[in-house]
Amino acid sequence: MKLFRPTIIVSAHCDLPCGVYDPAQARIEAESVKAICDKYQANTDPEFRTRALIIKEQRSELVKHHLWVLWTDYFKAPHFEKYPNLHQLFNEATKLAGAGGSKGQADSAVAEQLLSKIDEIAKIFWETKQA
């Protein structure tokens, strides 16, 4: 954990469009999913576990939503030409937040895979911002 986190340019999304996008929104929710998996595995109390599953379902859905917004609203045809695997990357990332991924399993390793996939997308995102 960084001792002090500088104010950074963060970004959002909407369909005006405001023009502000940031993969951090998806990553934030995926971090939450991973922390929930960790806590789930460490705690066998049935009430806690039920609550963890309820919340993990919501956070995973938010991951999917934030990724879908980037895929549809931020990335344009030239990006998909330059990064031919970008469609597949997003499709795999959103699947990793669904039934076959972090929704279906309370498994920290799956959440890690989701985080890695989001980081791959973020890398491309920030490259396109450079361009």
Add this chain to the structure above:
Amino acid sequence: MKLFRPTIIVSAHCDLPCGVYDPAQARIEAESVKAICDKYQANTDPEFRTRALIIKEQRSELVKHHLWVLWTDYFKAPHFEKYPNLHQLFNEATKLAGAGGSKGQADSAVAEQLLSKIDEIAKIFWETKQA
């Protein structure tokens, strides 16, 4: 705009709690609010303006929500003792995203004030993470 943005530790919130919090979530939406105000002032098309007001209402609500979560769920009694103005800061920040602030006015200067207030909160947040 930074040329390349490194992957950073971002954080989220939920009421498990997952333990992940980050003022970036509020800031992201406030950046969006400001961009919407800028575009609103630069475009007099009535359809565009109506859409801008619809979306600004939603984004401002998200700012309020993310701030409320930090205020209630992240900050604890010892923090409020150490930072006696913290309650007021959050109250002012959330008001700045409401009817008397960015909801009620499509004014970039108001959105800037909201961003500054969020940055004051973020500074305290990251100091408490250090402690």
Add this chain to the structure above:
Amino acid sequence: MKLFRPTIIVSAHCDLPCGVYDPAQARIEAESVKAICDKYQANTDPEFRTRALIIKEQRSELVKHHLWVLWTDYFKAPHFEKYPNLHQLFNEATKLAGAGGSKGQADSAVAEQLLSKIDEIAKIFWETKQA
């Protein structure tokens, strides 16, 4: 239970603002939370208990939301000067509807504490309406 309940002035909230606020909205959801806790303790059927936790999570969130709205949108600087503990009261009340309170525990006693805290807020609310 009253035999006949007269039509009373009830009130709401929004960010126009419409000017209508009422602590009853938070109390209604907290009453629901308490009833859910009571039923949870009296029924060990696992399907019922899972459903109770799902719904208690939602109702607790609504309690938080309605309280946040009052704190940010109804109460103004002069109120906070006159009632110096008002910030803390709201902070404690919303925490009581969160992970450390009625979300984290299916405990009728916790729900009772939440109701009492809301009643303290309601008392102040109606005093300010008098003023």
Add this chain to the structure above:
Amino acid sequence: MKLFRPTIIVSAHCDLPCGVYDPAQARIEAESVKAICDKYQANTDPEFRTRALIIKEQRSELVKHHLWVLWTDYFKAPHFEKYPNLHQLFNEATKLAGAGGSKGQADSAVAEQLLSKIDEIAKIFWETKQA
């Protein structure tokens, strides 16, 4: 406006069911709708008016939702036998919060009709509580 409002038994709804219902939830939102109509008619600023229409749409939807919950979840077959016009009353009340009513018109008189219809329902509701 009453000088002091006593704590009253308020009630909610959910599908556990928690067993707590109260027509106040619908009335609260309808009061808000009426206040919005009043303010709309008194203010010709286009930004204000657009915001009023956005919020009136949401509040009217909440009226419909709270009424639907009462109609489906609180009232049972014997109630509908005893009050043969109850179905029609709910149907008219929810229509009054829709396109042909408070959604479609920013008209305080329409909002008053909606409030009256809700009061008719509330009267029956509290009679059934007596029974």
Add this chain to the structure above:
Amino acid sequence: MKLFRPTIIVSAHCDLPCGVYDPAQARIEAESVKAICDKYQANTDPEFRTRALIIKEQRSELVKHHLWVLWTDYFKAPHFEKYPNLHQLFNEATKLAGAGGSKGQADSAVAEQLLSKIDEIAKIFWETKQA
């Protein structure tokens, strides 16, 4: 399952109104509820079952919502005169998607009853479209 499904005129709802309505929206969610019940009964894994209950709760709520919209927004006074049992049909159908029906029970037979009731409504709906 049909081998190829032709593009058909489907319909939606909103409160403009757009004029597009279709009982298929309720049926789609009820089909989902039934499939969830089937899977629930066939799988005793506690994580799966908790997830099934979470999702069944949401899908059942959507069934209720889509039916309520038809009842309030599509059907008019002359329809209720022509089909005197229409109010009761909708009331029973929405109850079948609530606590006493598909929310309260993970029972495929209950979901089947819900589907049948929706089909009764759909039959009347399409008859009124003919008229």
Add this chain to the structure above:
Amino acid sequence: MKLFRPTIIVSAHCDLPCGVYDPAQARIEAESVKAICDKYQANTDPEFRTRALIIKEQRSELVKHHLWVLWTDYFKAPHFEKYPNLHQLFNEATKLAGAGGSKGQADSAVAEQLLSKIDEIAKIFWETKQA
């Protein structure tokens, strides 16, 4: 308009997964978007137009959501191999429901394009069901 519409097998989606999917959900909302555009162009009343824009924004978002679910949750790697343009088709369709499409313009021709694109997807969907 068909005189009588037979009960058909409709389908839904969720992330259990229930296994029920149907492009009709996206099409239903797109039909609504088109009807809203038609009515918007035929009616210059400012209140009506504002309401139309509010609702068109919501319906367009639902189109995007239903398409995203199909793209991520229904279609699997073998489908994307067999239909190499499927990623692009979904990306274009969701863009057509966004700022550059039916959200940004109250234009019936744009809504028609959206409907056509959804029909292209539906054709592939039903082919894969055949397989």
